[in-house]
Amino acid sequence: MIKVQVDEDMIKQMYQDAINDRIEKLDEELVYWDSNELKRRTCMCWNTIQNNFFFDNNFPKIKIGGKWYFPAEETKQFLKEWLKDR
Numbered sequence: 001m002i003k004v005q006v007d008e009d010m011i012k013q014m015y016q017d018a019i020n021d022r023i024e025k026l027d028e029e030l031v032y033w034d035s036n037e038l039k040r041r042t043c044m045c046w047n048t049i050q051n052n053f054f055f056d057n058n059f060p061k062i063k064i065g066g067k068w069y070f071p072a073e074e075t076k077q078f079l080k081e082w083l084k085d086r
Helices: 010-025 035-042 047-053 072-084
Strands: 032-034 062-064 067-071
Touching: 010 072, 032 035, 032 072, 035 047, 035 072, 047 072, 062 072, 067 072
Parallel strands: none
Antiparallel strands: 032 067, 062 067
């Protein structure tokens, strides 16, 4: 029998580094993101976003009319901290 051991901390760090690199490359100096940009930046579907962090009191968001907006810099910082705490 083959037994595989995985270092979860190492995987989390690699995942975080990859996300940080991706965010830096994609940064287009947007002041606000909409939900489509948030989905694109996180590579998550809307249901996953809602199930994981959307309703967190610290997640920066504002609804104008029927559309959600997310301040880009604050959202990036929240996502980095959120991932680190996972």
